[in-house]
């Protein structure tokens with residue numbers, strides 16, 4: 099009989115997964131400049147630049163952006179052409195008017211709201227960016243769901259029929275909600291992003307070196323047994 103998601107992700111399994119992901123993250127932390135800032139505005143800019151873009155490509159653009167527009171007030175006064183010049187290396191010119199509108203809105207507000215629903219009202223901020231900013235820069239809990247995390251959870255519970263709609267499914271959202279801790283969420287979420295980017299990768303996952311392996315991951319168990327490891 100095939101085990102259900104709830105049976106696979108028992109309370110004990112959830113505890114083990116969190117612990118191992120956290121430990122892995124301590125050893126493999128990816129040190130990007132926006133991970134060291136305590137400026138909430140800089141963190142929000144980074145999260146927007148990271149949308150649909152690899153982190154390594156964002157580093158130099160982030161530095162230049164913060165150099166030219168170090169505060170919402172600077173961004174609010176900047177011509178769109180200048181914002182476009184800075185963002186040009188990343189492509190995706192749709193970000194330019196959103197950034198300009200965001201600068202104006204933040205300058206009006208005077209601070210970034212630490213509330214998920216209010217964040218969603220800001221230009222350029224969607225569910226993922228709001229959750230990421232809250233957990234990394236807002237001192238609040240945020241539950242991350244991106245394509246890497248969806249792929250990881252599908253493998254974890256042995257689902258092979260996941261597709262672009264899976265992130266909206268209740269079972270998936272419930273699973274991420276349960277896996278995301280209430281304490282230490284910043285370190286856990288950073289670890290999870292790095293882990294799903296470098297270990298449980300698209301294509302061939304690296305089950306042999308994965309901290310979850312056969313005892314906590316249905317797909318890992320199958321793959322490692324097939325390889326006789």
Ligand code: SF4
Nearest residue numbers: 298303305308315318
């Ligand atoms: S064991 Fe393999 S499939 Fe499972 S989480 Fe680790 S890398 Fe991904």
